Each structure stands twice: as structure tokens, then as C-alpha cells.
Amino acid sequence: MRSIWASLAGAALATVAVPAGAQDDPRIARSIALRDQWQWLTRDIAFPATWDGDGRHFHYRKTVAGGFAFVDVDATTLAKRPAFDAAAIARALAAARRQAVDPLRLPFDGFAFEDGRGAIRFAIDYAPWRCTLTDPVCAPLDEPHRRPRGFDVVRDLTVPALNPPRPAPGGGREALVIDDNLVVRGIGGGAEAWRSHDGSPGDFYDPETIAWSPDGKWIALYRVRPGYRRIVTRVVSSPKDRVQPELVQQLYPKPGDAIDQERPVVFDAATGRQVTVDTALFPDPWQLGPIAWRRDGRSFAFDYMRRGFQHAAVVAVDAATGATHAAVREDAVTFIHNERRFAHDVGGAGAELIWASERDGWRHLYLIDAKTGRVKRQITRGNWVVRDIARIDDDRRRIWFSASGTVPGEDPYHKHWFRVDFDGRNLTRLTEGDATHEARFSPDGTRFVTVHSRTDVPEVAELRDADHGRLIATLERGDVRALTAAGYRPPERFVAKGRDGTTDIHGLVVRPRDYDPAKRYAVIENIYAGPHDSFVPKGYWPFGAFSGGDKAMGMQQIADLGFIVVMIDGMGTANRSKAFHDVAWRNLADSGFPDRIAWMRALAAKDRAVDLSRVGIYGGSAGGQSTLNALLFHPELYKAGVAFAGCFDNRMDKVDWNEQWLGWPVNPSYLAASGVVHADKLRGKLLLVVGEQDSNVDPASTMQVVDALIRADKDFELLVIPNGEHAAGRSTGPVAYGQRREYDFFLRTLGGAR
Structure with a gap:
């Protein structure tokens, strides 16, 4: 040896x-x-579309000779024009970043209009930026951020929490956390009405979770026992700005580590009386979802995943008594896919839920009686998989979603888009052709832009009617002739x-x-x-x-x-x-x-x-x-x-x-x-x-x-x-x-x- x-x-x-x-x-x-x-030999659309909030326009990115450009479309007339002056934006970005910017290769993939289309917002390397469009000026945005969390389960307590005063519905009062305790005071920093007295650094009230009830009678938030602060330390052997190495530290929880323990707390907003919430339904929480008040203000709910990923639920809490019940629950012998969980409170009333589940062996949608947790109806069924839930219309009791494996003989990973009623009737396929489809729906849900392609079939971008899938217009067709001439074969x-x-x-x-x-x-x-x-x-x-x-x-x-x-x-x-x-x-x-x-x-x-x-x-x-x-x-x-x-x-x-x-x-x-x-x-x-x-x-x-x-x-x-x-x-x-x-x-x- x-x-x-x-x-x-x-x-x-x-x-x-x-x-x-x-x-x-x-x-x-x-x-x-x-x-x-x-790289730039194809002519295709890069992603379906981004709709304006009013639904009057949408825009997308497409490749052009030497790079890409953003195209704006009038959703009524279908007239196309450049979304903005790319050359002017490139100059403004170059001035702000002090480096050259090619207008055909702007350093962002997508954007959103702001200020009545007078500005655009986008991200460069995950950092937010904003550019005005008239006499363009670009600048990074210094926005407040939520306290960092190591893989979302251990708060970085070396960074202050985001703690702006949260005004009550109707005004007059505001809530925030001071010295780890919840405080209610007059609006704008007025006289203190009351504060809790049991918060401490080892068991604190989290200001980032404060949620007023719609009627302003109650305040709910999470109290947190911090998890283990595991730090990974790396040596920067070759820093760019100095000779000697330096250290970098990162909050990095690993399997088995103690994680933050959250539990909901409710207060009477007028008196500060604390309501004890029964925690029996959510032991060993991996994470509790945001507090969501029901429309009538009498109860709220949150998503719960038990650590180990074998039990999930939506837990409802009665604000006056602290009593809890499972609006829906899911159990698995193996695992519940956490990133694919989906729950929708129909009408925000706490009476019904749309719930995604694999309980029959395939991911499907269910209508749940949220008062009892029982299944009222399985909405979709079959040997196929519900993928994306894009839109739910509570008034019309309809759902728009994508699914794969629905077409015999097609690749089972190809996505198609559908609509279906809450009762499982009128399942309607909205896309066609042996290809995979991505879609973006208009804000009012009446239309959608879809881009479909296959590994051997270039993209086609279309505008379609969302009720029946009727083709309204073909927006773009991929052109791969130059790529093919260069020797490419699918x-x-x-x-x-x-x-x-x-x-x-x-x-x-x-x-x-x-x-x-x-x-x-x-x-x-x-x-x-x-x-x-x-x-x-x-x-x-x-x-x-x-x-x-x-x-x-x-x-x-x-x-x-x-x-x-x-x-x-x-x-x-x-x-x-x-x-x-x-x-x-x-x-x-x-x-x-x-x-x-x-x-x-x-x-x-x-x-x-x-x-x-x-x-x-x-x-x-x-x-x-x-x-x-x-x-x-x-x-x-x-x-x-x-x-x-x-x-x-x-x-x-x-x-x-x-x-x-x-x-x-x-x-x-x-x-x-x-x-x-x-x-x-x-x-x-x-x-x-x-x-x-x-x-x-x-x-x-x-x-x-x-x-x-x-x-x-x-x-x-x-x-x-x-x-x-x-x-x-x-x-x-x-x-x-x-x-x-x-x-x-x-x-x-x-x-x-x-």
C-alpha cells in the first residue's frame, strides 16, 4: 500500500x-x-408572457439577430412594438453600473412595468433594479428585506427583523414588536395601549408575522423559540482585493439540527388579553405557513408540515377560544412533496378548500369541507398528474390548471392546460398538439398566452381564449433555419x-x-x-x-x-x-x-x-x-x-x-x-x-x-x-x-x- x-x-x-x-x-x-x-441562431420566444395588471397589454422576450428583445403586445388590437427603448436603457444601465451594456443582451430576462408604464422593474443577479423610461435613469433598489433564514427554517438573529408598525384596519392603532414583545399603540408612534410581557430573546414574538383580523378586533402572530445556529465557515484563499486570505461565514442548518419552533398566538386588540391556542394538531412543526384570516375575522388558518414530511394539514384557529381543527389533513407512508403542496380557501370564508393530493396514487385536486376536513368531491381523477394550478374562479367555481400524462401515446411529461368545474364536470382541454405547453393567463382570466414546443419542434406562441381554448392569434413561430444550416440536429x-x-x-x-x-x-x-x-x-x-x-x-x-x-x-x-x-x-x-x-x-x-x-x-x-x-x-x-x-x-x-x-x-x-x-x-x-x-x-x-x-x-x-x-x-x-x-x-x- x-x-x-x-x-x-x-x-x-x-x-x-x-x-x-x-x-x-x-x-x-x-x-x-x-x-x-x-447561441443566437434561433428565432423564438423565451417565455409565454407577462401581463400588465389591467390586462390591456402583455410582453415577452424573443431572440433577434445578435441577442434578444422585449416585445409589447396590445391585447385588443394585437399590435406589436418594442416594450421600451433598449438602447436608451442600455446606456442608463451602463452609467449606473459603470460597465458596458449591450442593448441586445440586457442583463435581465424579464421585467414588470410600474408607474403607469413609466418605469420598469427587474432583477440583476437577484438584486432589484428600476429604470425610468422617459429620459432613462437606472438605479438599484434599496428595499427592506425580511430577516434571512437558513434554508427557511432557522432565523439569522444577527440581522434585525423587518419591523415597521402594522396599522390596524380602519386606522387609529398600530402593532409592532419592541424588546421581543408585541406592542399596540396609537398610529404614528402614539401612546402605548398595551404590550405583552412574556417575550424574551429565547422565546420572542416575530414582527414579520403580525396579522390583524379584517375587523381589527384581533392580532395573531408567531412566537418563536430559536433553532440551532450552525455556521459553515469557508476560507477565501484568493481574495480579489487583498493578499491575505479571509473567512466567510454562512448560517447553514443541516439534517437533524434543531430548527425554529413557531406557534401562533392571538391577542384581543382592544385589551391585550392573550388567547391560548391549542397546539396538539401541529407538533414538531417543520414550518408554519403565513397566518391567513378568514373573511369574517372570527378565525384564521395556516399551513402545517410536520417535520419528517409525512403529515401536512391546514389548521384553523378560532380567535375567541383558541380552539383548533384540521380543515384538511394529509398523511403519507413515505413523503409528502412539500414544494408541490397546494391549498386554496374558497372565497376566503373557511368553508371549503381546493386541495392537491396524491392519496389515490396520482396528484389530483379535491374539494374539501373545511369545517370537517372531509372530502366533498374528487375534482380530477385518472392515471395522470396535475402540475400547475394557474387560476381559481370562486364565483364561477372553476379551476384552470396544467397536467401531464393526459394524452395516450404522448410523452407523459408533456404539459397541457385544462379548465374544470369544482364538481369535476366540464373538464375541457385548452391546448392541442403533441408538444409541451407553458401558459400565462390574463388578470381577468379570459385569455392566456401559451408557448408550445417539443425537442424536435420549434416554439409557437399563441393567444387563446381561456374558456374553450379557441385560438385568437398566433403571435410568433420559431425559426431554426439558420441553426439547422449550421449543422444542428435535434x-x-x-x-x-x-x-x-x-x-x-x-x-x-x-x-x-x-x-x-x-x-x-x-x-x-x-x-x-x-x-x-x-x-x-x-x-x-x-x-x-x-x-x-x-x-x-x-x-x-x-x-x-x-x-x-x-x-x-x-x-x-x-x-x-x-x-x-x-x-x-x-x-x-x-x-x-x-x-x-x-x-x-x-x-x-x-x-x-x-x-x-x-x-x-x-x-x-x-x-x-x-x-x-x-x-x-x-x-x-x-x-x-x-x-x-x-x-x-x-x-x-x-x-x-x-x-x-x-x-x-x-x-x-x-x-x-x-x-x-x-x-x-x-x-x-x-x-x-x-x-x-x-x-x-x-x-x-x-x-x-x-x-x-x-x-x-x-x-x-x-x-x-x-x-x-x-x-x-x-x-x-x-x-x-x-x-x-x-x-x-x-x-x-x-x-x-x-
Whole structure:
């Protein structure tokens, strides 16, 4: 066995060494250049539309020669014009940011009109900006922000809470928190009427949750016992403005940590009398949703998810007595998908709820009696999935939503749009054609803009009637002639049976532009298997409205090196049946590999150019974890992998994502998926890439894998990007260093076409 010092030396060299010839390899240079060559060759609409608040106009972004432009449409006449003077906005932004701005490549993807269309608001790198349109002046907006929370469950108590006085309905009084206690006083800082006296730093009233009842008789808010303040500390080894390194700290709760404990409190606004709220219905809360008063002011409700993600409810509270009841509840043997929960209080009256549930094995809509919690009616049903709920009309008792898997013979991930009555009648499909559709509805709900496409069919943007789906106008048609002339060919859609021999598994195949069916090609899989969604693009490539353009382009760039590149949605991902999704429960090591392997074997049986003796894999974040696990648990197929910013041990990663799929408390399933625990199983070739300043996945997760691999005497390569964030190594900046290293790695370890 080699010494630990020899292994350390090898790993350190791999961190900085550039493989011989990689910088000068014309194949790599040609592939990296492809993005700039193809990026603006399509003519398409980038996303459905943004409607003005009055519904008289909508606007969208579309590609034009050399970049993109924003188009404004009069919803009545359908007349089109530029949404604003892009050249003038570019000049104003350049002056404000002190850097050049190209009017055809403005640094924002969307915007909203303000001040009667006299200004626009948008975000640059998540920071809010505003530009006036007459004599344009642009400036960042210094807006008050809610106190930060680590992954939304632990408040950062080093930052003051947002605590403006909250005026009572009808005026006269206001509420705020002083010294951790609720205070009611005269409007504008007048005489204090009363304050609570039981608040403390360890059990405080949260001013950001104050909610007056509509009649001003009651005040409800959350009282909070703070969770554990776990801090991740990173070393900035190479600061841009100094020589010496510095430290960065981040509030970063991890699985099993104590989180903030919220509980609702009600006060009589006139006297300050506190009403005790019964907490029996919401033990061990993961998080309580915003307090929502019912229309009559006699009760309020909030969403509740129990920690562990197996029980959810809408809890209603009687303001006068503090008595509680479950307006609706949901229980699961495995998990409830937290990000897909949906509840709508019909008319704000607390009598009925529209509720999304997978209780029959598919995500559907239910009408709930909110007084008893019982199901009055299942509104939608069938072996298909409700996806987006766009609009609910309480007066007409109608719902507009998207769903996938509704059309036999179509890709089950394609979305179509529907309307249905609360009683489940008059289900009407509003979109047509074998494609996936995105939509945005007008404020009055009478019309919608839809953009539809398929991986091999360019976008079409349409304005349609929302009652029957009648086509009002075709707004844009994608034009890909220039892209096609440049050599682009759409990917192949391929379907094969999964591990059970019956379930269809869907994926895509990307081939080199100079593909020769007489040759044999190594296969590289682009993997992301996070249970929170599905990931194989469904819209037109490579820069379509909802295609995942970077993902698509990266696959073509790798394919052009002489590989067949595939992407697959295996079991354990979302947007299919509950049983399909449940494969991921406490089973993240699975990553759908039995389905992926079966799919690739079916592809090889059909196409002799597919060489399964040389299979590689790459992915970032959860895809990085899956990449490593492919080499640990399936070395019979996977021979080489590039893992970017992987959450290799789920105990080291963020609290919310991991507890959602692996459960709480921390249990043996965390160890079963750990690349640290199983590092000694490594076979094949591995390149680890990590950004030193990754704020999404603790970069120590990668270094712990490095440590375990060294202790197991395993050879590997490591690339650390100083100052790099979560996307480090995958970004395509001017240098594209990580991209070049990845491409060289696959050429060295797998070879290309033979």
C-alpha cells in the first residue's frame, strides 16, 4: 500500500495540473466555441408572457439577430412594438453600473412595468433594479428585506427583523414588536395601549408575522423559540482585493439540527388579553405557513408540515377560544412533496378548500369541507398528474390548471392546460398538439398566452381564449433555419422499459454532428436525479423557452468530441405516479440506476454504435452525488465520472432537501447513500470539481470524500476553483477552464469514436 503522503501529493498535483495537450486539443477548442457560434441562431420566444395588471397589454422576450428583445403586445388590437427603448436603457444601465451594456443582451430576462408604464422593474443577479423610461435613469433598489433564514427554517438573529408598525384596519392603532414583545399603540408612534410581557430573546414574538383580523378586533402572530445556529465557515484563499486570505461565514442548518419552533398566538386588540391556542394538531412543526384570516375575522388558518414530511394539514384557529381543527389533513407512508403542496380557501370564508393530493396514487385536486376536513368531491381523477394550478374562479367555481400524462401515446411529461368545474364536470382541454405547453393567463382570466414546443419542434406562441381554448392569434413561430444550416440536429427521443419490465422510461440521445453509424461510440450520461422534479428537457433545443438551454448545449458540445450523450429520467424523480416517485424515499443511492442501465442496454440493443464497454457520467450537486455513486455501486457499467459540487454525504448538506427525501431524525439511509462511507468501493476514473465558496453545498462535503478516498488508497483527480460558487467548473466564462478539464478527462479515460 502506498503511503498517505504519496496519495496526498498525487491529489494535490491533480488540483493544479493541466493535462498535457488539453490546452491545444483542437477538438476541445471546437466544442467550447460551439456555444458562441449557435447561441443566437434561433428565432423564438423565451417565455409565454407577462401581463400588465389591467390586462390591456402583455410582453415577452424573443431572440433577434445578435441577442434578444422585449416585445409589447396590445391585447385588443394585437399590435406589436418594442416594450421600451433598449438602447436608451442600455446606456442608463451602463452609467449606473459603470460597465458596458449591450442593448441586445440586457442583463435581465424579464421585467414588470410600474408607474403607469413609466418605469420598469427587474432583477440583476437577484438584486432589484428600476429604470425610468422617459429620459432613462437606472438605479438599484434599496428595499427592506425580511430577516434571512437558513434554508427557511432557522432565523439569522444577527440581522434585525423587518419591523415597521402594522396599522390596524380602519386606522387609529398600530402593532409592532419592541424588546421581543408585541406592542399596540396609537398610529404614528402614539401612546402605548398595551404590550405583552412574556417575550424574551429565547422565546420572542416575530414582527414579520403580525396579522390583524379584517375587523381589527384581533392580532395573531408567531412566537418563536430559536433553532440551532450552525455556521459553515469557508476560507477565501484568493481574495480579489487583498493578499491575505479571509473567512466567510454562512448560517447553514443541516439534517437533524434543531430548527425554529413557531406557534401562533392571538391577542384581543382592544385589551391585550392573550388567547391560548391549542397546539396538539401541529407538533414538531417543520414550518408554519403565513397566518391567513378568514373573511369574517372570527378565525384564521395556516399551513402545517410536520417535520419528517409525512403529515401536512391546514389548521384553523378560532380567535375567541383558541380552539383548533384540521380543515384538511394529509398523511403519507413515505413523503409528502412539500414544494408541490397546494391549498386554496374558497372565497376566503373557511368553508371549503381546493386541495392537491396524491392519496389515490396520482396528484389530483379535491374539494374539501373545511369545517370537517372531509372530502366533498374528487375534482380530477385518472392515471395522470396535475402540475400547475394557474387560476381559481370562486364565483364561477372553476379551476384552470396544467397536467401531464393526459394524452395516450404522448410523452407523459408533456404539459397541457385544462379548465374544470369544482364538481369535476366540464373538464375541457385548452391546448392541442403533441408538444409541451407553458401558459400565462390574463388578470381577468379570459385569455392566456401559451408557448408550445417539443425537442424536435420549434416554439409557437399563441393567444387563446381561456374558456374553450379557441385560438385568437398566433403571435410568433420559431425559426431554426439558420441553426439547422449550421449543422444542428435535434436529439433522438428514446423510450425503454425500466427495472420492472413494464414502466416506460424516457430519455434523449445526442449524437456528434459528424456521427458515423459504422463507428463505435463511448456513452456519457448527463445525470440529475433529484426527487424534486423531472429533468430531461421537453422543449425545443438548444435555446428554447423551457428546454434547459445550457444543459442541452453542453450535451452537444460533449457529443461533438466523439461521444453519444444521453439523459434519462429514472424512477425516483417527480411528475409521474406516486409509486414512481416513492422509489427515492430513503433511497437516494438508487438514483434510478436500475432504470438507467436497462434504458442504455435497450439503446445498445437497437444501435450497434453504442459501446457500453465505455460508459461515463457527469453531474453537479445532487447529480455530483449520483455520479460518484455510479462508480461506487455500478462499476460494471460506469467507468469514468466527473462530479461537480456534489452533496456526497447527505448529513453534510442543507437541512430541507435532505430531510424531505431521507426523513427525520437522521437514519441509516443517510449512510447508505454516502460517498464518504462507501469511498473504498471506488472503481474506474473520477474527477472531483468543487468551488471553494460554494454556498449551496458545503464544500467540505467534497473534501471529506477526498479524505476517505486517500485513506482507502484510491486514485482520483481533484480540481478546486478558488472563489468558485456552486456552478464552478460548469460555467462557460471567458476561460471555460473547468469545461476544458472535463472534456479532456473524458477523452483520456474513455476515448471517443472508434
